[in-house]
Amino acid sequence: MMLDVLLVVAVVLLALVAGAVALHRQNQQKIITQVARDFTRFKTEFQDYLGKTASPSDHPVADTEAPRKPPFRSTFQWSAPTPAGGIYRWEHIENSTAAPSIRPALRARITAFAPHQNFTLSTADLTEIDRQIDDGNLVTGAFRTGFAGWPELTIRARP
């Protein structure tokens, strides 16, 4: 009889734990999906901009270097925290560091300095994002872990 009681109690407790785990996984999956979507959206915006204003042989997009073209403007809320903590940043990449390609390039990334330092994505989570938007490997391709282990996506003009 005691064994039966223990069995029922164990199943109930484990069901509660599994429920909490499922909820956490669901939330984490939502964050992963949202971050992947944000990076994809940013990539599309930038490539659309380049498609209208630049040719592959143009200079990198920068106000000082390409004064005749309108600067890149994103519809992103860049100052808002990302779903995973930290904030999104973007920057132009100089041709020398964007080698071997000379196409204009830009890097979108997440930084998690104070007061947005609670970055919640693990290596497994970042790999999942990489799988959704790139090659699934954090040391190759356009999506990688960069400064302080935070993710960054290098975006180039469409060939």
Added chain:
Amino acid sequence: MIRITISNLARDAGSASADLGRRSLGELSNEGTIALLEKFRALDPVENLEAEPEIVLETRLNKFVIRTIQQRLYLYNPRRIDEPALKLSAEQIVAEVDGTAAAARTRAPFPARQDSTPTGEFGDQAHLLPAPAPPENLLESSHRLALAAALVGLSGYVVYPALLPMPADPAPPFEAIHDVGQIEKLHSQVAGVYVTGNNPGDRGIALAEDGTLKLFELNADSSPSLLQSTFQVGRSAGAFAVSGRQIGGLILPLGKTTLRYAGETYRRVE
């Protein structure tokens, strides 16, 4: 000795009337009580029906009410009115009252059930079966099997991520140096401030001889954003390397004035 109180009953229990009321007979021996109960049992059914007589038997520990229906004696526990009456003989009643019956068994007589529905006021068709023994198992084997399967399934669901292979660590293997003298020498060699540039958005690494590490990013309108950690010196793929806690990769010194970290080159400014 048993203390006797009668209600609507003559002193000898030979007749009953609603006018007689409640009276105490004092204390009687077990034999005297048995004799009284036998007389009570033989009471005229019509008088019994009209007067509803009863006998209360009390000892220091027990108190029972005795009623008779159709020449049978029924024992009630007034402290447990929700329990059914026991149909007992006079001797059995006295044994219940003085406690000898309770001592002779391991289970009390009251946790019992009737095997038929009483038809009269006191259930003249009733006779009692011993209370069923508590079940050995609460669950049937099929239910137990289902619960065990649920237990295994839930456990698997909770722990399976831990069983999956971890994604490959982006950083190459790092072997720390433990020789204190060598560590101090390497710390003093590598200590300094390194930056990718001096424009907003450029990043930097500050390594101190005490083993603290700061990663920073230059801002346009405010002081640099800062992340503080510690570092270790060691070797990776045969080359001198610096590893820091939560910096996501190795810092590779390239000569005395240059570092390579996260795909970028940092040049020494201090």
